[in-house]
Amino acid sequence: MKRIVLTGGGTAGHVMPNLALLPKLRQRGWEVLYIGSYDGMERALIEERQIPYYPVATGKFRRYLSAQNLTDPFRVIKGVFQSYRLLKELRPQVVFSKGGFVAVPVTIGAWLNGIPVVLHESDLTPGLANRLALPFATAVCATFPETMKYLPENKGVLTGNPIRPELLNGSKEEGLKICGFTPDKPVLLVMGGSLGSVTINKLIRAILPDLLLQFQVAHICGQGNVDPNLDRYKGYKQFSFVGPELPHILAAADICVSRAGANFLFELLALKKPHLLIPLPKGASRGDQILNAQSFKGQNFSMVLYEEEINETLLKKQIALLYQNREDYIKAMRESNLADAASEVIRVIEETARARSVRARKK
Incomplete structure (x- = not known):
């Protein structure tokens, strides 16, 4: 053997x-x-x-x-x-x-x-x-x-x-059920990396009432970052961590907001999920996420916002623009040979x- x-x-x-x-x-x-x-x-x-x-x-x-x-x-x-x-x-x-x-x-x-x-x-x-x-x-x-x-x-x-093959076998219906969502409204998935992102969590929650007018929001916010006070919002589901449910939640998502770690980028590419990247700033890493995001943007796979320039108004505008142009990003990802x-x-x-x-x- x-x-x-x-x-x-x-x-x-x-x-x-x-x-x-x-x-x-x-x-x-x-x-x-x-x-x-x-x-x-x-x-x-x-x-x-x-x-x-x-x-x-x-x-x-x-x-x-x-x-x-x-x-x-x-x-x-x-x-x-x-x-x-x-x-x-x-x-x-x-x-x-x-x-x-x-x-x-x-x-x-x-x-x-x-x-x-x-x-x-x-x-x-x-x-x-x-x-x-x-x-x-x-x-x-x-x-x-x-x-x-x-x-x-x-x-x-x-x-x-390489990405885990089980991610390709998620069920949209099961993902909607896990989140308590309905099929008649698009789903925005927010992820801040395996440990969550305080910056992304704060920004998303600040504009949450406006987001919920257009989207249902699944938010993987990291261990210890769940805010019970936000459970009152219909169409908003928080997770500290997602394990076996992740393929289904990804299947349910129409668009994503994420950090720019290479593994998740290629999972989004394989699943053809339009996404907005907010890479870790250079002071918090060696700058690899910024380079990853720039590469994906250059290949027309991603929208990118840098943490230094981001604010609530800009984030809200870019999420709406991402959803509006989602088919363009899906087309570019379908044509990728990676x-x-x-x-x-x-x-x-x-x-x-x-x-x-x-x-x-x-x-």
Whole structure:
């Protein structure tokens, strides 16, 4: 049986694309194993899917002063030795890395064993972990066309970002039922990322009475951000977090307001959901969401508002404009060739594994 090791962790964005590949990998006869950190969020997500999980030591590469900067390099070195021994024992045909700091020792450990590594970069510019791992990789899957200029010409492949297949199977009727909505009024879905956004929550709630004249509003506002005082509004449904219900709520949505994390952007693209992006400002991130949003705007997939310029009046106007022009955005997303990213990524994985097998036979 063909064997692949997946790695990546630290945030949901470093795990979800791996999970999105699982059904297709299994359909194509791959045995899937996972190497992650000891206490990262990826461990629970992987183990609940009954995938063998192997933890290794890892450290974070910080851009700021911290006492841990003195100790974490030794954790990374330890992780490299652990990964080397593990991979020598597991003997996969290929390693697929979604990034995050656990991926650095795993990628180096694979390289030391002569095992090819395929990296995947979700954001427009490569993150620090992937930049460190890049010299040890055979191929790098890029999410955005603009990313290709940051990658070695012989390694970069434009694939898009894999999304979880269950998101494509949502029921609009079930989504309306979950929210307590009716089918005769359009639905606006508001999401502020996995932890919610205080800025977006405040703005949406400030204009909520006006929004409800035209829309029903499903608002995923983040843990601890539900406001019980707003339950009095008919047509407004708050969620602190949405799990298995998300495919149905997405199916019910006519338009969306969202942050600009790469995973959710490509979910919106695959589902052809017109959307208004409010990316995290540069002071709150390394600026990747701004670049992600600009790329999608440039491809006519998205409307974009920047947090520095936004106000209640402008937000209300742009939401109305988005709904008015929604068919234009749907048309542009239908014409995109980045929606079937999982198949493209698996093609790169299998070609990389085959090339290694051919080289092995020639020796």
